[in-house]
Amino acid sequence: MEISVDLFKKLKSFSEPDLQNQILKHGKILKASKGDVLIKEGQHLNFLPIVIKGLLRVYQQKEDREILLYYVGPEQTCMMSLSSAYFDYSSSANGIAMEPTEILILPAHVIAEWQLKYPSWNKFIIKTFKSRYDELLTAFGSIAFKPIHVRVKEYLHGYIKNQKSQKIPISHLTLANELGTTRVVISRILKQFELEKKVKLFRGYIQVKN
Amino acid sequence: MEISVDLFKKLKSFSEPDLQNQILKHGKILKASKGDVLIKEGQHLNFLPIVIKGLLRVYQQKEDREILLYYVGPEQTCMMSLSSAYFDYSSSANGIAMEPTEILILPAHVIAEWQLKYPSWNKFIIKTFKSRYDELLTAFGSIAFKPIHVRVKEYLHGYIKNQKSQKIPISHLTLANELGTTRVVISRILKQFELEKKVKLFRGYIQVKN
DNA sequence: GGGGTTATGTATCATTTGATACCGTCGAGC
Protein backbone atom coordinates (compact mmCIF):
# COMPACT_ATOMS: atom_id res chain seq x y z
CA MET A 1 0.00 0.00 0.00
CA GLU A 2 1.11 3.52 -0.70
CA ILE A 3 1.96 5.93 2.03
CA SER A 4 0.52 9.38 2.32
CA VAL A 5 1.65 12.42 4.21
CA ASP A 6 -1.31 11.93 6.53
CA LEU A 7 0.80 9.32 8.20
CA PHE A 8 2.64 11.92 10.20
CA LYS A 9 -0.49 13.10 11.85
CA LYS A 10 -0.41 9.78 13.57
CA LEU A 11 3.33 9.46 14.01
CA LYS A 12 4.18 12.66 15.78
CA SER A 13 7.58 11.46 16.88
CA PHE A 14 9.11 12.13 13.50
CA SER A 15 9.21 15.82 13.11
CA GLU A 16 11.98 16.57 10.61
CA PRO A 17 10.75 17.05 7.05
CA ASP A 18 13.82 15.27 5.70
CA LEU A 19 13.13 12.26 7.85
CA GLN A 20 9.53 12.27 6.76
CA ASN A 21 10.63 12.23 3.15
CA GLN A 22 12.94 9.33 3.83
CA ILE A 23 10.14 7.43 5.47
CA LEU A 24 7.83 8.13 2.55
CA LYS A 25 10.52 6.96 0.18
CA HIS A 26 11.53 3.74 1.89
CA GLY A 27 8.53 2.74 3.97
CA LYS A 28 5.63 0.47 3.20
CA ILE A 29 2.34 0.00 4.96
CA LEU A 30 1.27 -3.45 6.02
CA LYS A 31 -2.19 -4.32 7.21
CA ALA A 32 -2.48 -7.25 9.55
CA SER A 33 -5.65 -8.98 10.68
CA LYS A 34 -6.37 -10.11 14.18
CA GLY A 35 -4.40 -13.24 14.86
CA ASP A 36 -1.76 -12.73 12.17
CA VAL A 37 1.66 -13.80 13.34
CA LEU A 38 4.16 -11.14 12.35
CA ILE A 39 7.31 -12.25 14.10
CA LYS A 40 8.44 -15.71 15.00
CA GLU A 41 11.14 -16.81 17.38
CA GLY A 42 14.37 -17.49 15.54
CA GLN A 43 13.33 -15.51 12.52
CA HIS A 44 15.70 -13.00 10.94
CA LEU A 45 14.16 -9.63 10.46
CA ASN A 46 15.41 -7.22 7.88
CA PHE A 47 12.82 -4.59 8.56
CA LEU A 48 11.59 -2.48 11.43
CA PRO A 49 7.86 -2.35 12.07
CA ILE A 50 6.26 0.69 13.64
CA VAL A 51 2.65 0.35 14.65
CA ILE A 52 0.36 3.04 13.31
CA LYS A 53 -2.96 1.72 14.51
CA GLY A 54 -3.86 -1.41 16.44
CA LEU A 55 -1.94 -3.59 18.84
CA LEU A 56 0.75 -6.25 18.73
CA ARG A 57 1.41 -8.71 21.49
CA VAL A 58 4.99 -9.87 21.91
CA TYR A 59 5.61 -12.97 23.97
CA GLN A 60 7.98 -15.80 24.60
CA GLN A 61 6.99 -19.39 24.26
CA LYS A 62 8.34 -22.63 25.57
CA GLU A 63 6.53 -25.82 24.80
CA ASP A 64 2.92 -25.27 25.83
CA ARG A 65 3.55 -22.32 28.09
CA GLU A 66 3.91 -18.73 27.14
CA ILE A 67 4.55 -15.42 28.83
CA LEU A 68 3.88 -11.86 27.84
CA LEU A 69 6.81 -9.57 27.19
CA TYR A 70 5.01 -6.42 26.12
CA TYR A 71 2.44 -4.88 23.85
CA VAL A 72 3.30 -2.61 20.96
CA GLY A 73 0.77 0.14 20.47
CA PRO A 74 0.54 3.06 18.06
CA GLU A 75 3.73 5.07 17.55
CA GLN A 76 5.74 2.28 19.11
CA THR A 77 8.08 -0.26 17.70
CA CYS A 78 9.21 -3.68 18.70
CA MET A 79 12.40 -4.27 20.57
CA MET A 80 13.10 -7.60 18.90
CA SER A 81 12.95 -6.05 15.49
CA LEU A 82 15.06 -3.16 16.59
CA SER A 83 17.77 -5.50 17.75
CA SER A 84 17.47 -7.53 14.64
CA ALA A 85 17.53 -4.55 12.38
CA TYR A 86 20.61 -2.97 13.92
CA PHE A 87 22.63 -6.05 14.55
CA ASP A 88 21.36 -8.70 12.25
CA TYR A 89 20.30 -10.93 15.09
CA SER A 90 17.29 -13.12 15.02
CA SER A 91 14.23 -12.55 17.10
CA SER A 92 13.89 -14.24 20.45
CA ALA A 93 10.17 -13.73 20.76
CA ASN A 94 6.92 -13.97 18.89
CA GLY A 95 4.65 -11.16 17.77
CA ILE A 96 0.99 -11.45 16.93
CA ALA A 97 -1.68 -8.90 16.02
CA MET A 98 -4.37 -8.62 18.69
CA GLU A 99 -6.67 -6.58 16.51
CA PRO A 100 -6.65 -5.28 12.94
CA THR A 101 -3.34 -3.47 12.86
CA GLU A 102 -1.64 -1.09 10.48
CA ILE A 103 2.12 -1.17 10.44
CA LEU A 104 4.78 0.99 8.86
CA ILE A 105 7.58 -1.19 7.58
CA LEU A 106 11.05 0.28 7.24
CA PRO A 107 13.91 -1.66 5.67
CA ALA A 108 16.77 -2.38 8.04
CA HIS A 109 19.48 -0.95 5.84
CA VAL A 110 18.22 2.61 5.99
CA ILE A 111 17.61 3.06 9.68
CA ALA A 112 21.21 2.87 10.90
CA GLU A 113 22.14 6.08 9.15
CA TRP A 114 19.01 7.88 10.31
CA GLN A 115 20.28 7.31 13.80
CA LEU A 116 22.97 9.94 13.24
CA LYS A 117 21.16 12.21 10.85
CA TYR A 118 17.83 12.79 12.51
CA PRO A 119 17.60 13.77 16.17
CA SER A 120 13.94 12.83 16.40
CA TRP A 121 14.69 9.37 15.08
CA ASN A 122 17.54 9.01 17.49
CA LYS A 123 15.34 10.02 20.37
CA PHE A 124 12.64 7.62 19.27
CA ILE A 125 15.08 4.74 19.27
CA ILE A 126 16.61 5.55 22.62
CA LYS A 127 13.19 6.01 24.13
CA THR A 128 12.04 2.68 22.80
CA PHE A 129 15.06 0.90 24.22
CA LYS A 130 14.64 2.51 27.56
CA SER A 131 10.95 1.93 27.97
CA ARG A 132 11.15 -1.67 26.83
CA TYR A 133 14.01 -2.26 29.16
CA ASP A 134 12.11 -0.78 32.07
CA GLU A 135 9.06 -2.89 31.34
CA LEU A 136 11.10 -6.02 31.19
CA LEU A 137 12.92 -5.14 34.36
CA THR A 138 9.66 -4.65 36.18
CA ALA A 139 8.36 -7.95 34.90
CA PHE A 140 11.59 -9.62 35.92
CA GLY A 141 11.39 -8.24 39.42
CA SER A 142 7.80 -9.41 39.70
CA ILE A 143 8.42 -12.92 38.59
CA ALA A 144 11.55 -13.22 40.72
CA PHE A 145 10.05 -11.95 43.95
CA LYS A 146 6.28 -11.97 43.88
CA PRO A 147 3.90 -14.91 44.27
CA ILE A 148 1.42 -15.42 41.49
CA HIS A 149 -1.62 -14.14 43.31
CA VAL A 150 0.10 -10.79 43.72
CA ARG A 151 0.98 -10.70 40.06
CA VAL A 152 -2.62 -11.44 39.16
CA LYS A 153 -3.80 -8.65 41.41
CA GLU A 154 -1.33 -6.23 39.88
CA TYR A 155 -2.32 -7.26 36.40
CA LEU A 156 -5.96 -6.55 37.13
CA HIS A 157 -5.21 -3.23 38.74
CA GLY A 158 -2.91 -2.27 35.91
CA TYR A 159 -5.66 -3.02 33.48
CA ILE A 160 -8.33 -0.94 35.18
CA LYS A 161 -5.88 1.89 35.59
CA ASN A 162 -5.17 2.01 31.86
CA GLN A 163 -8.63 1.31 30.57
CA LYS A 164 -10.64 3.21 33.16
CA SER A 165 -13.00 0.27 33.35
CA GLN A 166 -13.65 -2.16 36.18
CA LYS A 167 -14.64 -4.79 33.68
CA ILE A 168 -11.76 -6.79 32.31
CA PRO A 169 -12.59 -8.86 29.24
CA ILE A 170 -10.15 -11.73 29.54
CA SER A 171 -10.46 -15.48 29.91
CA HIS A 172 -8.63 -17.39 32.60
CA LEU A 173 -6.55 -19.16 29.98
CA THR A 174 -5.46 -15.92 28.37
CA LEU A 175 -4.59 -14.42 31.71
CA ALA A 176 -2.53 -17.52 32.48
CA ASN A 177 -0.59 -16.95 29.29
CA GLU A 178 0.04 -13.34 30.15
CA LEU A 179 1.60 -14.34 33.43
CA GLY A 180 3.36 -17.52 32.38
CA THR A 181 1.32 -20.00 34.34
CA THR A 182 -1.59 -22.36 33.73
CA ARG A 183 -5.32 -21.94 33.60
CA VAL A 184 -6.13 -23.94 36.72
CA VAL A 185 -3.84 -21.82 38.83
CA ILE A 186 -5.53 -18.66 37.64
CA SER A 187 -9.02 -20.05 38.19
CA ARG A 188 -8.09 -21.01 41.72
CA ILE A 189 -6.67 -17.60 42.54
CA LEU A 190 -9.57 -15.71 41.00
CA LYS A 191 -12.05 -17.85 42.87
CA GLN A 192 -10.23 -17.01 46.07
CA PHE A 193 -10.40 -13.31 45.21
CA GLU A 194 -14.12 -13.73 44.65
CA LEU A 195 -14.56 -15.32 48.06
CA GLU A 196 -12.73 -12.33 49.49
CA LYS A 197 -15.20 -10.08 47.67
CA LYS A 198 -12.45 -8.46 45.66
CA VAL A 199 -13.82 -9.44 42.26
CA LYS A 200 -16.85 -10.95 40.64
CA LEU A 201 -16.34 -13.58 37.97
CA PHE A 202 -18.27 -14.00 34.75
CA ARG A 203 -17.82 -15.97 31.64
CA GLY A 204 -15.25 -14.10 29.58
CA TYR A 205 -14.67 -11.21 31.92
CA ILE A 206 -13.78 -10.19 35.42
CA GLN A 207 -15.41 -7.41 37.37
CA VAL A 208 -13.10 -5.75 39.89
CA LYS A 209 -14.89 -4.32 42.89
CA ASN A 210 -14.55 -0.76 44.19
CA MET B 1 42.20 12.04 39.44
CA GLU B 2 43.43 13.37 36.12
CA ILE B 3 42.85 11.55 32.91
CA SER B 4 45.56 10.73 30.45
CA VAL B 5 45.46 9.81 26.81
CA ASP B 6 46.49 6.31 27.80
CA LEU B 7 42.87 5.80 28.68
CA PHE B 8 41.98 5.17 25.07
CA LYS B 9 44.25 2.21 24.86
CA LYS B 10 41.78 0.59 27.18
CA LEU B 11 38.62 2.10 25.78
CA LYS B 12 38.88 1.17 22.16
CA SER B 13 35.25 1.90 21.45
CA PHE B 14 35.82 5.60 21.24
CA SER B 15 37.79 6.20 18.13
CA GLU B 16 37.12 9.79 17.07
CA PRO B 17 39.79 12.26 18.22
CA ASP B 18 37.12 14.88 18.88
CA LEU B 19 35.22 12.53 21.11
CA GLN B 20 38.39 11.63 22.92
CA ASN B 21 39.05 15.29 23.57
CA GLN B 22 35.54 15.72 24.91
CA ILE B 23 36.03 12.80 27.22
CA LEU B 24 39.32 14.17 28.44
CA LYS B 25 37.71 17.52 29.02
CA HIS B 26 34.59 16.40 30.88
CA GLY B 27 35.48 13.05 32.37
CA LYS B 28 36.83 12.13 35.75
CA ILE B 29 38.34 8.91 37.00
CA LEU B 30 36.97 7.28 40.10
CA LYS B 31 38.64 4.45 41.93
CA ALA B 32 36.41 2.14 43.89
CA SER B 33 37.46 -0.52 46.34
CA LYS B 34 35.98 -3.95 46.58
CA GLY B 35 32.60 -3.71 48.26
CA ASP B 36 32.00 -0.04 47.52
CA VAL B 37 28.39 0.64 46.68
CA LEU B 38 28.25 2.90 43.65
CA ILE B 39 24.58 2.93 42.78
CA LYS B 40 21.60 2.53 45.03
CA GLU B 41 18.02 1.79 44.16
CA GLY B 42 15.99 4.97 43.93
CA GLN B 43 19.04 7.15 43.56
CA HIS B 44 19.17 9.85 40.90
CA LEU B 45 22.25 9.68 38.78
CA ASN B 46 23.59 12.65 36.93
CA PHE B 47 26.59 10.89 35.55
CA LEU B 48 27.41 7.91 33.39
CA PRO B 49 30.04 5.46 34.64
CA ILE B 50 32.13 3.46 32.23
CA VAL B 51 34.26 0.74 33.70
CA ILE B 52 37.93 0.86 32.73
CA LYS B 53 39.26 -1.90 34.89
CA GLY B 54 37.56 -4.16 37.40
CA LEU B 55 34.00 -5.37 37.76
CA LEU B 56 30.67 -4.06 38.97
CA ARG B 57 27.77 -6.23 39.99
CA VAL B 58 24.30 -4.85 39.39
CA TYR B 59 21.41 -6.48 41.18
CA GLN B 60 17.91 -6.00 42.47
CA GLN B 61 16.99 -6.41 46.06
CA LYS B 62 13.78 -7.07 47.90
CA GLU B 63 13.84 -7.51 51.63
CA ASP B 64 16.44 -10.17 52.34
CA ARG B 65 16.52 -11.62 48.86
CA GLU B 66 18.46 -10.40 45.91
CA ILE B 67 18.94 -11.35 42.28
CA LEU B 68 21.67 -10.62 39.80
CA LEU B 69 20.89 -8.47 36.80
CA TYR B 70 24.29 -8.28 35.16
CA TYR B 71 27.95 -7.54 35.58
CA VAL B 72 29.65 -4.50 34.12
CA GLY B 73 33.17 -5.21 32.95
CA PRO B 74 35.83 -3.10 31.23
CA GLU B 75 34.63 -0.96 28.34
CA GLN B 76 31.05 -1.42 29.44
CA THR B 77 28.58 0.85 31.07
CA CYS B 78 25.58 0.36 33.24
CA MET B 79 22.08 0.36 31.90
CA MET B 80 20.58 1.96 34.96
CA SER B 81 22.90 4.91 34.71
CA LEU B 82 22.30 5.18 31.02
CA SER B 83 18.57 5.44 31.58
CA SER B 84 19.09 7.87 34.38
CA ALA B 85 21.48 10.00 32.44
CA TYR B 86 19.29 10.32 29.35
CA PHE B 87 15.95 10.63 30.98
CA ASP B 88 16.53 11.82 34.48
CA TYR B 89 15.02 8.72 35.97
CA SER B 90 16.21 7.14 39.15
CA SER B 91 17.95 3.81 39.30
CA SER B 92 15.96 0.68 39.90
CA ALA B 93 18.90 -1.45 40.92
CA ASN B 94 22.03 -1.51 43.02
CA GLY B 95 25.61 -1.52 41.86
CA ILE B 96 28.60 -2.68 43.87
CA ALA B 97 32.27 -3.12 43.05
CA MET B 98 33.34 -6.75 43.14
CA GLU B 99 37.03 -5.92 42.99
CA PRO B 100 39.15 -2.78 42.92
CA THR B 101 37.61 -0.94 40.01
CA GLU B 102 38.50 2.09 37.95
CA ILE B 103 35.65 4.03 36.48
CA LEU B 104 35.39 6.84 33.99
CA ILE B 105 32.70 9.26 35.08
CA LEU B 106 30.96 11.39 32.47
CA PRO B 107 28.48 14.09 33.43
CA ALA B 108 24.97 13.46 32.15
CA HIS B 109 24.54 16.80 30.45
CA VAL B 110 27.24 16.20 27.87
CA ILE B 111 26.39 12.74 26.64
CA ALA B 112 23.07 13.49 24.95
CA GLU B 113 24.72 15.65 22.35
CA TRP B 114 27.52 13.16 21.74
CA GLN B 115 24.84 10.77 20.66
CA LEU B 116 24.37 12.73 17.44
CA LYS B 117 27.87 14.01 16.96
CA TYR B 118 30.00 10.92 17.34
CA PRO B 119 29.13 7.71 15.53
CA SER B 120 31.34 5.61 17.77
CA TRP B 121 29.57 6.95 20.85
CA ASN B 122 26.24 6.29 19.24
CA LYS B 123 27.20 2.76 18.44
CA PHE B 124 28.48 2.22 21.94
CA ILE B 125 25.17 3.29 23.42
CA ILE B 126 23.04 1.23 21.09
CA LYS B 127 25.23 -1.78 21.66
CA THR B 128 24.96 -1.38 25.39
CA PHE B 129 21.20 -1.15 25.25
CA LYS B 130 20.93 -4.15 23.06
CA SER B 131 23.25 -6.43 24.97
CA ARG B 132 21.75 -5.52 28.33
CA TYR B 133 18.33 -6.12 26.94
CA ASP B 134 19.31 -9.50 25.60
CA GLU B 135 20.83 -10.51 28.89
CA LEU B 136 17.76 -9.52 30.78
CA LEU B 137 15.53 -11.28 28.31
CA THR B 138 17.51 -14.47 28.71
CA ALA B 139 17.35 -14.21 32.47
CA PHE B 140 13.63 -13.55 32.26
CA GLY B 141 13.05 -16.60 30.10
CA SER B 142 15.07 -18.71 32.49
CA ILE B 143 13.26 -17.66 35.59
CA ALA B 144 9.88 -17.94 33.92
CA PHE B 145 10.35 -21.41 32.48
CA LYS B 146 13.23 -23.25 34.07
CA PRO B 147 13.40 -24.96 37.44
CA ILE B 148 16.17 -23.83 39.74
CA HIS B 149 18.37 -26.87 39.35
CA VAL B 150 18.61 -26.16 35.65
CA ARG B 151 19.47 -22.54 36.30
CA VAL B 152 22.19 -23.63 38.70
CA LYS B 153 23.59 -25.99 36.11
CA GLU B 154 23.56 -23.29 33.47
CA TYR B 155 25.21 -20.84 35.82
CA LEU B 156 28.04 -23.26 36.48
CA HIS B 157 28.50 -24.07 32.83
CA GLY B 158 28.38 -20.41 31.91
CA TYR B 159 31.10 -19.74 34.42
CA ILE B 160 33.48 -22.42 33.22
CA LYS B 161 32.90 -21.36 29.65
CA ASN B 162 33.93 -17.78 30.39
CA GLN B 163 36.73 -18.44 32.80
CA LYS B 164 38.17 -21.57 31.22
CA SER B 165 38.39 -23.12 34.66
CA GLN B 166 36.50 -26.01 36.16
CA LYS B 167 36.94 -24.53 39.59
CA ILE B 168 34.29 -22.02 40.51
CA PRO B 169 35.11 -19.92 43.57
CA ILE B 170 31.67 -19.13 44.93
CA SER B 171 29.85 -19.85 48.15
CA HIS B 172 26.40 -21.38 48.26
CA LEU B 173 25.01 -18.18 49.71
CA THR B 174 26.47 -16.04 46.98
CA LEU B 175 25.20 -18.38 44.32
CA ALA B 176 21.76 -18.22 45.91
CA ASN B 177 21.86 -14.44 45.58
CA GLU B 178 22.87 -14.65 41.96
CA LEU B 179 19.84 -16.76 41.19
CA GLY B 180 17.33 -15.16 43.50
CA THR B 181 16.79 -18.03 45.88
CA THR B 182 18.04 -19.14 49.29
CA ARG B 183 21.16 -20.87 50.50
CA VAL B 184 19.48 -24.08 51.62
CA VAL B 185 17.96 -24.61 48.22
CA ILE B 186 21.36 -24.23 46.56
CA SER B 187 23.09 -26.55 49.03
CA ARG B 188 20.46 -29.19 48.40
CA ILE B 189 20.79 -28.97 44.64
CA LEU B 190 24.58 -28.97 44.66
CA LYS B 191 24.63 -31.97 46.97
CA GLN B 192 22.36 -33.77 44.54
CA PHE B 193 24.73 -32.88 41.69
CA GLU B 194 27.57 -34.28 43.76
CA LEU B 195 25.73 -37.54 44.27
CA GLU B 196 25.26 -37.68 40.52
CA LYS B 197 29.04 -37.20 40.14
CA LYS B 198 28.56 -33.99 38.22
CA VAL B 199 30.48 -31.80 40.65
CA LYS B 200 32.67 -32.01 43.69
CA LEU B 201 32.03 -29.62 46.56
CA PHE B 202 34.60 -27.84 48.68
CA ARG B 203 34.52 -25.03 51.12
CA GLY B 204 34.36 -21.87 49.07
CA TYR B 205 34.44 -23.42 45.63
CA ILE B 206 32.84 -25.92 43.33
CA GLN B 207 34.71 -28.26 41.03
CA VAL B 208 32.77 -29.17 37.91
CA LYS B 209 33.66 -32.58 36.50
CA ASN B 210 34.65 -33.33 32.92
C1' DG C 1 44.92 -22.79 71.00
C1' DG C 2 40.60 -20.11 71.73
C1' DG C 3 36.82 -17.51 70.06
C1' DG C 4 34.19 -15.71 66.60
C1' DT C 5 32.67 -15.90 61.90
C1' DT C 6 31.57 -18.06 57.65
C1' DA C 7 30.46 -22.07 55.09
C1' DT C 8 28.19 -26.25 54.59
C1' DG C 9 25.14 -30.48 55.57
C1' DT C 10 20.78 -32.02 56.58
C1' DA C 11 16.21 -32.94 58.61
C1' DT C 12 11.54 -31.49 59.10
C1' DC C 13 7.65 -29.17 57.71
C1' DA C 14 4.55 -25.85 55.23
C1' DT C 15 3.30 -23.58 51.22
C1' DT C 16 3.09 -22.69 46.53
C1' DT C 17 2.67 -24.12 42.23
C1' DG C 18 1.67 -27.29 38.73
C1' DA C 19 -0.42 -31.59 36.47
C1' DT C 20 -4.36 -34.27 35.61
C1' DA C 21 -8.89 -35.37 35.38
C1' DC C 22 -13.65 -34.71 35.14
C1' DC C 23 -17.81 -32.13 34.93
C1' DG C 24 -21.13 -28.50 34.08
C1' DT C 25 -22.24 -24.33 31.56
C1' DC C 26 -22.46 -21.12 28.02
C1' DG C 27 -22.81 -19.52 23.39
C1' DA C 28 -22.32 -19.91 18.37
C1' DG C 29 -23.87 -22.03 14.45
C1' DC C 30 -26.63 -25.31 12.23
Add this chain to the structure above:
DNA sequence: GCTCGACGGTATCAAATGATACATAACCCC
Protein backbone atom coordinates in the same frame (compact mmCIF):
# COMPACT_ATOMS: atom_id res chain seq x y z
C1' DG D 1 -33.82 -28.07 19.27
C1' DC D 2 -28.73 -30.25 18.97
C1' DT D 3 -23.66 -30.32 18.72
C1' DC D 4 -19.38 -28.64 19.44
C1' DG D 5 -15.91 -26.09 21.38
C1' DA D 6 -14.49 -22.66 24.68
C1' DC D 7 -14.80 -21.51 29.38
C1' DG D 8 -14.81 -22.14 34.16
C1' DG D 9 -15.14 -24.91 38.79
C1' DT D 10 -13.10 -28.14 41.55
C1' DA D 11 -10.89 -32.29 43.54
C1' DT D 12 -6.76 -34.90 44.03
C1' DC D 13 -2.10 -35.56 43.90
C1' DA D 14 2.86 -34.61 43.19
C1' DA D 15 6.73 -31.82 42.95
C1' DA D 16 9.31 -27.74 43.72
C1' DT D 17 10.52 -24.39 46.63
C1' DG D 18 11.11 -22.09 50.85
C1' DA D 19 11.40 -21.51 56.09
C1' DT D 20 13.41 -22.97 60.25
C1' DA D 21 16.43 -25.15 63.03
C1' DC D 22 20.51 -27.25 64.40
C1' DA D 23 25.06 -29.42 63.89
C1' DT D 24 29.65 -29.67 62.17
C1' DA D 25 33.67 -28.04 59.86
C1' DA D 26 36.88 -24.71 58.14
C1' DC D 27 39.04 -20.47 58.46
C1' DC D 28 40.77 -16.07 60.42
C1' DC D 29 42.65 -13.35 63.85
C1' DC D 30 44.52 -12.69 68.17
